[in-house]
Amino acid sequence: MAASRMRRWLVPLAFGVTLLKCLLIPAYHSTDFEVHRNWLAITYSLPVSQWYYEVISEWTLDYPPFFAWFEYLLSLIAQFFDKEMLVVQNLNYASNATVLFQRLSVITMDIVFIYGVIECCKNINRTKESKEILEKPDFILAVLLLWNFGLLIIDHIHFQYNGFLFGLLLLSIARMFQGRHLESALLFAVLMNFKHIFLYVAPAYGIYLLRSYCFTGNKQDGSIQWRSFSCSRLFALGFLVCSVFVASFGPFIAMGQLPQVLARLFPFKRGLCHAYWAPNFWAMYNVVDKVLSVIDVKLQLLDPAKISKASMTGGLVQEVPACCPSPLCHHWQRWSAHCSQ
Structure with a gap:
């Protein structure tokens, strides 16, 4: 009975937000649009052994193997929209058919997100049944998740697949509440092999499951x-968690490519601010680093030519040369040298 009542308002909510996503198809898209187009081309045009070695584009494949296979499956459909998007050399290719396909792929994969929201809403305990829909906690949760403005911007304007990934996360959390712990662990292991940034949640999962x-x-x-x-x-x-990782990385281990894959997943030379966001810490780090760089130039403590210019949020994949440390690192080196005297 409760499920049927939930469907009365959940279907209009999901349909409404999906319609909005369709209206955003011709909207602006960021460099991540080209990132995923390039990954479609890599996985479609090149053999598996070259996926993590391709360097024609600066947007190299740097997600775990499950996401690479996900892009490959999408490419099998993409060829019927515009096969030119699957040519690795066609950098920054964005025909109308390409835009349509990539937008629709995100919208379609959001079915996983919607399902995750449904399962989470089922686990909300109602202390009392209210006739006012705005007083229903499951309705409020569904609105906050399905109509999340940040997710709409990131996925359907900027261009990402976070809705699909968060759907796996929500589904895993729902299975926890349902006492289906092995299924929850399986879903989270799969999620980490789609996008490794979810590793930061792994300690909490490990402790809870233990x-x-x-x-x-x-x-x-x-x-x-x-x-x-x-x-x-x-x-x-x-065994369950390890089996997922073996299925994901096994083929690359067999080809002797594990170091190369890990180097792509954890590109420390790019700097932690590029790939591993810890906003509260790195925002302060960037502020201090910028302030010190200005002070160093004013006091002539550093040669301005040796200070590399960078955009902290530009998203461009670059490697920081060892000969050009940041002002904060420079001050740390000076302080360490002083203390050792």
Whole structure:
């Protein structure tokens, strides 16, 4: 009965936001549009052994293997829209058919996001049944998720596939609430092999699953009953997660390409600010770094020619040369040298 009532307002919500996404098809798109077009071309035109070595475009493939295979599956459909988009040498190619296909691919994959929202809404406990729809917590949650303005901008204007990825995350969280821990772990392992930035959530997942799944009993006060630890459950959990990673990286390990794949996934020479956003810390780091660079130039502590210019949020894939440290690193080196004297 509750499910049928939820469908009354969930279907219009999902349909309305999908219609809005369709209206945004001709909207502006960022460099990420070309990134994903290039990945379509790489996975379609080149053998698997060259996916993580291709350097014709500056937008090299730097997502985990599952996402590469995802792009390959999309490319099999993309060829019926405009095969020219699948030519690696066609840099910055954006025909009307290409734009239409890539926009529709994001909208279609948002079905996973919608399903994740539905499953999460099912797990909300209602203390009382209200006739006012604005007082229904599952309705409020669905609106906040489905009509998330930031997600609309990032995915359907800027161009990304975060809705699809967040759908996997929401589905994994829903399975946790439903007590289906192995399925939750499986979904999260798959998610990490689509986009490795979700690694920052892995410690929380590991601790929760260890506490809720591997320990089978609690004391009366709710604390852990240490003797209830199940080695078989830990083995099952570890085997499931490891199997996903083997399926993802196995072919590249067999080809001896694991170091190359990892170098693409964790490009430390680009700088942490480019690929691994920790906004509260790196925003302060960038401010201090910029202030020190101005002070150094004014006081002639650094040669202005040795200070590389960069846009912190430009998104351009660049490597920082070791001979041009940032002002903050320069001051750290001077301070370390002073302390060692």
